[in-house]
Structure formats: structure tokens, C-alpha cells
Amino acid sequence: xxxxxxxxxxxxxxxxxxxxxxxxxxxxxxxxxxxxxxxxxxxxxxxxxxxxxxxxxxxxxxxxxxxxxxxxxxxxxxxxxxxxxxxxxxxxxxxxxxxxxxxxxxxxxxxxxxxxxxxxxxxxxxxxxxxxxxxxxxxxxxxxxxxxxxxxxxxxxxxxxxxxxxxxxxxxxxxxxxxxxxxxxxxxxxxxxxxxxxxxxxxxxxxxxxxxxxxxxxxxxxxxxxxxxxxxxxxxxxxxxxxxxxxxxxxxxxxxxxxxxxxxxxxxxxxxxxxxxxxxxxxxxxxxxxxxxxxxxxxxxxxxxxxxxxxxxxxxxxxxxxxxxxxxxxxxxx
Ligand SMILES: NC(=O)c1ccc[n+]([C@@H]2O[C@H](COP(=O)([O-])OP(=O)(O)OC[C@H]3O[C@@H](n4cnc5c(N)ncnc54)[C@H](OP(=O)(O)O)[C@@H]3O)[C@@H](O)[C@H]2O)c1
Numbered sequence: 001x002x003x004x005x006x007x008x009x010x011x012x013x014x015x016x017x018x019x020x021x022x023x024x025x026x027x028x029x030x031x032x033x034x035x036x037x038x039x040x041x042x043x044x045x046x047x048x049x050x051x052x053x054x055x056x057x058x059x060x061x062x063x064x065x066x067x068x069x070x071x072x073x074x075x076x077x078x079x080x081x082x083x084x085x086x087x088x089x090x091x092x093x094x095x096x097x098x099x100x101x102x103x104x105x106x107x108x109x110x111x112x113x114x115x116x117x118x119x120x121x122x123x124x125x126x127x128x129x130x131x132x133x134x135x136x137x138x139x140x141x142x143x144x145x146x147x148x149x150x151x152x153x154x155x156x157x158x159x160x161x162x163x164x165x166x167x168x169x170x171x172x173x174x175x176x177x178x179x180x181x182x183x184x185x186x187x188x189x190x191x192x193x194x195x196x197x198x199x200x201x202x203x204x205x206x207x208x209x210x211x212x213x214x215x216x217x218x219x220x221x222x223x224x225x226x227x228x229x230x231x232x233x234x235x236x237x238x239x240x241x242x243x244x245x246x247x248x249x250x251x252x253x254x255x256x257x258x259x260x261x262x263x264x265x266x267x268x269x270x271x272x273x274x275x276x277x278x279x280x281x282x283x284x285x286x287x288x289x290x291x292x293x294x295x296x297x298x299x300x301x302x303x304x305x306x307x308x309x310x311x312x313x314x315x316x317x318x319x320x321x322x323x324x325x326x327x328x329x330x331x332x333x334x
Pocket of ligand 1: 151155156157175176178179213323324326
């Protein structure tokens, strides 16, 4: 089968389209004919070797973290799916493999595709929408009437986060440039701050919760606009000990490393009276079922910026890497 494979860590030429043997499903796996796969910043960060402290698969390694497709075989212990089902999934992080004509998916990570989506649109959902749901519902515990500040609302995660925060009943403020403003407003955002011209610390208001998709100076400034006792969840800045304990299986060595590298951010949070948490999202078929219901009910729109043929995946990756995508980027297989 054709697959987009990481051969060595580093720049774009470390990965290429090549022929690989098809994967063999284990007892709890679905073997999926991949019809489309979504791209995410984690794909190029992984290629660059930035996740090596967490994930160290043997190379060559088939890249790709989310897919939509048709089940063509099932392992002997699979109970929820059958051959012919149309599923979508965020695949296991240490397994990946979505950028290929066939992939194995643990049935616990898969959900039935919403009936109103085609494969390309469904493939854009799992990773970014699960991240937004798990951050806003589980980590921030957003309740109706709260005010939420979301940095970077125009990208893959942001376009879902705005809608999910609205669905939870929050008032939503986000940052976007002029290029993304119309899009984020169309998703129901109450207030848009143009990050290229406006300083968020001069808004003169404070928020009940923050969801950071940008990191760096943006996150630092977010500490100044939170109410005392508020919480900021970031998926773009520095991991902290809870990331290792809650999200990465309680790895003590990693917790110590994350404790050290997050000293500065945690001190900044303490001074602001804010809790800081870095979330590493997890695959979940159950959460995807909930998102699927929201999509089928018309409560959650999927924004696909660009779709490329699989053979042009390097170009698709370069576009994601440019950091300018509005919503999601997808490749489709024949
Ligand atoms: N920890 C986790 O589990 C997890 C999960 C998912 C994603 N992430 C991370 O979360 C981050 C966002 O992911 P994504 O998929 O949403 O990325 P993305 O789709 O590549 O985001 C691109 C968007 O970000 C906007 N943007 C760029 N710089 C900005 C700034 N300074 N302020 C506001 N907006 C800005 C761009 O708008 P303009 O072009 O208009 O500037 C563009 O529309 C990435 O770092 C990703 O790795 C982490």
C-alpha cells in the first residue's frame, strides 16, 4: 500500500510517500480502508523530532493521526463494528498510521461517521474536535454564562473550540487576524480581537477561563486577563507535571522533566492567581460519538480549508506548517 513514511527526523525531506506492507489487525482492531486523513501541527512537530521525549517509535514509521474510512476486516474481539461500517478516529499516538491506504484502529478509538458528512469532512474532525471538547468540557468545566477567552480561534482546533464553548453556554472571545475574522464570527464567536493590531491586556475585562492554542507571548498575556481563581488550559505551550500524570500514563520521569521546564509558566500563573494546565488530548471513541451527534444535529460545523490528493501530501503538510490554515487540511485517498 502507499503510505507517507517518516524515515529520519528533521525537515520535510525526512518523510516521503512510498510502498509499505499493509498493517495486520490485532484482536481489538479494525482494519480500515482509509478514504481521507486529516493533517495537524503534531504531524510536522513529530517529524521534526519534537515529541521524542514522549514518543519514540522505530523508523520507518507511517505518519498520520486521524482518518475516516471503511472497515474491511475486524479482529476477533471486536464487538461494536462490522465490515462495511464507515468510521472516523483519532488513532493511538504511538501507532499513528493514518497517512496510508490502510490503517489499524483500536475499536475503542473509533466512532460511526456522522451520516451527513463525506469522508474528507469526517477526517477533519477527530483530533481537533476531541482536543476542544476535552479541554472545554473536562479540563475547564465550562458552564453556561461563563466568559471564555480562546487564543487562535481561526485554526483547526479553534474553529471547533468556539462552537463547543458556545454549545456549553459560554460567552466567547477569540483572537484572529483580519484573514480569519469573518470565519470565527460565522461560528458564533461573540467578540474577536485582531491579534495583529490589538493588545489583549488592554481589553479592560477579565475572563472566567482561558483556552490557549498559540502559546508564547500570547499565553503570557492571557495570565493578565483572567479573573483570580480562573484556569488556563494550553495545548500549545509548555507541558507541566499533570500532563505526564494524567495524560501520559503517570510517567514519573517525564513528570519531573515537565516540572522543571514549566517552572517559569507555573510561577507566572501563581502570581496571577490562575491555575495552569497543559493538556495532551487522548483518543476516545465515546467522545467522538458525542461530537458525531452534535454534527448530525447541525450544532457543530466542520471547517475544511483545503483538500489535497494523497499524492500531494507533502504540499498539504507545508500548508499546515505555514501556520495560516483556516480550519482544517485534509488529504483524500483514491
Ligand atoms: N496538546 C494537544 O493535545 C494538542 C492537540 C491539538 C493541537 N495542539 C496544538 O495546538 C496548536 C493549534 O493547533 P491548530 O490545529 O488549531 O493549528 P492551526 O490550524 O495550524 O492554526 C492556524 C491558525 O492559527 C492562527 N494564528 C497563528 N498565529 C496566531 C496568533 N499569534 N494569534 C492568534 N491566531 C494565530 C492563524 O491565523 P492567521 O493566519 O490569521 O494568523 C491560523 O488560522 C498547535 O500548536 C498544535 O500543535 C495540541
